[in-house]
Amino acid sequence: MKDNPQWLERVIQWAAGQEQEGPEGPEDPERQEFQEYLEYIDAHGYMEFGAYRYMRRRERAALGLDAVTEAIHNPPHQPNPPKPQHRPRRRPGLLRRQLWVYRVLSVGVALCLAVIFTAVALSLPGFGETDVPALNEVAQRYLERGMEETGAVNAVTGLILEYRAFDTFGESAVLFAAAVSTALLLNAPGRRLRNYRGPDPVLSTLGRSLLPVILLFGVYVVVNGHLSPGGGFSGGAVLGAGLILASLVLGEEEMDRLLPQRTMSRATTLALLAYGLMKGYSFFTGANHLGGEIPKGTPGAILSGGLILPLNLCVGVIVACTMYTFYTLFLSREE
Amino acid sequence: MLEAILQQRYYITAVLLFTIGFVTLFLHPNLLKKIIGLNLMDTAVFLFLAAMGYVEGGVAPMLEEGQEWTAYINPVPGGLVLTGIVVAVSTTALFLALTQRLYRRYHSLNLDEILILARSGEEKH
Amino acid sequence: MIVLEVLLLAVLICCALATVLGRGLVSSVILFMSYSAVMSIIWFLLQSPDLAVTEAAVGAGVTSLLFFLTLRGIRGRKRRGEDEG
Structure with a gap:
């Protein structure tokens, strides 16, 4: 930042949309x-x-x-x-003239928004204070009676899979829809698999030795979601990243033999259906499913929290399969 | 003034990140940079929400018997952001897939050029 | 503690600016990865360990990988001059 004029020039160039292309420009x-x-x-x-x-x-x-x-x-x-x-x-003159108004307007809008937001942020109740409006009776109820009502030690998991299970079903459906539309957009009929084994033996060996640890950690986070930080979303993301690493280390052919695309989509659909079946009764009875038909168990034990453990497993499967499906779809497109 | 900014540091950072993402989304011609800008806006909103839920001296909401409820942070923003992060990835993947399709057709990642080509009705092969 | 927080937030803003102003696409994506890594530390400071785990796996891992694969797909296509049929 010492060379201020040059740096400033870059910013101005950037704002005018005349940025120079880097080495990987098309x-x-x-x-x-x-x-x-x-x-x-x-x-x-x-x-x-x-x-x-x-x-x-x-x-x-x-x-x-x-x-x-x-x-x-x-x-x-x-x-x-x-x-x-x-x-x-260089930009053609026609477009340049049309874009000029657009650029000035968008910078103006962005600056106005920034000023308004900063003013609002400075007048909000202080960060970390206890008498903020966000910390109202809803949070109090979840924290005070969450353990007896849901049986989960982790209040966040109890919140998203018991009190707000209906919304989480919608979010899982969004993941499924995104995976399906990406598959439709990038569908490659003749896909060639390569047995890519990593660039060099050091990275490959390191990946092989890290792989079981990462997968085990992912499973732990999913299964222990109601007892410790984590749950289906976090653990599913870790598992998905682990599966991607497995594909990088073991080669695509091997992974395609172990976990073909068909199995992935079947697992996602089954997990979504299982979620719907498990929570379906409460969707029909006015979404009031804190009745206690299912024994909650002792909070802190692994088999506790009613339906939270199986629901966590479903969400974990959906998230992990979606992440891995994205990876395989983007990979198959470049051949 | 400086004290207030220091007090509200998370909110101010969230505002700055949101503005950076917004300007990128609107001004940068490259589609990949636009998607990165959208991701920056996402994380700015998440940061704002999570900072809203933080309570001074509170711990993560792992409930214990006989503990006052004010000892924990607010779990509601945590639940919102947790699902939000995962949904943000799936939308990013969808945008990237659309970008690849556009590149296959127009051989460019530059939105201005794509617009010119689309306007001139150029059908390749 | 507050010094660490301010430092991390400053690094966050610097990473975002560098991501956006950077010239090359690959370096932008790598900077976005470091942005996500810093963000996951901040989640930890905000007492949300589940968010930290998710952000580390998703932001620094999956999202950046998808960006890299998109870049590689575009470059591979460019080399062979392939076209939509």
Whole structure:
């Protein structure tokens, strides 16, 4: 930050949308041609991209070149000057004029929001004070009678899987819907599996030795969700990350043999159905399911808390399978 | 003034993060950066909620017999944020999938260029 | 304690700014990973250990991995000049 002017210049460039592209900026021939097109319409006025391409092809044909075999990004009649690695991107004049209003307006809105929010944050009741409105009788009820009503030691788990079990069902359904729509968007018919075994033996061995520990920790967090910090969401996330590590270490073919995609989607659907069946009765009886039909057990024992343990298992399966499904879908797309 | 800012440090940080994410979402032309900005806004809201639930000297709500309820932090924001984090990942995955589809069609991650191409009605092959 | 909190929050804001202003996409994603890691420490300071575990697994792990896979998919496609049929 010593070189203030240069740094400031970067920020201004960024805000104007004229940021230079980094080394991994897209560099394919289509894009090169598109850049040339942008510069052309900046100089000569607007023109459809298709028309521009047609014109260029005609030009090349007039020069006696074979338009099919010629590389698009290296037209011989216009020898490419050696371009600098980070040349500033140019924006066509038409778009620049339209975007100017938009950019100024959005900066203005953002600044207004920031000022209003800061004023509100400074006038809120102090951080960490006990007489805040958020700490009302709802939280008091959950904390005072949570253990006898839900049988769970962890009040957060008791809250999301007993008092608010209906909402958690909706959230699990959101996860399921996101996984299904991603699968629809990225569906690759002919998927090739590779047996990628890690870049070098050190990383591979380290991953292999870490894998059981991570999976065991994930299972522990899910199963102990009503007794200690954690639960289906946290443990499911850890399990999903562990499965991804397993796929990286063992290779995709091996993982596809152990846990094929079909099994994953079946497990998710079954877990969602099981959740619905277990909590279904309370959805029909006015969502008042604190009656105590199911024995709560002694708080602190592993078999306690009524339905919280099986519900935690269901949520854990849903979250872990969704995370792993995302990974396999994104992986299969690049082949 | 400085004392007030120090007192409300979590809220102020949440506001700043939210503004950074908001500006990125609206101003950066790259779709991946826009998604990162949206994620920043997500975490800013989570930070605000969790800071709301914190009570000075309170511990995590692992209930014990014979303990006053004021000894714990508020469990309600914790439950909200816990589910929120997981849902945020799934929406991010969905956005990334949509971005990949856009790239397959327009060969660009730059939203301005995509808009030009879409406007000119260019159908590839 | 308050010094540590202010320090962590400052690092959080710096990470967010660097993520957003960074030039390369890969470095942005790596900075976003460190942002999530710092965030999980802050969850721990706010007495929410379940949030800390989730954020560490999800923010620093799964989300960043999905970003990396997207970048790799885009670059792989670029090399072969593949197209939507």
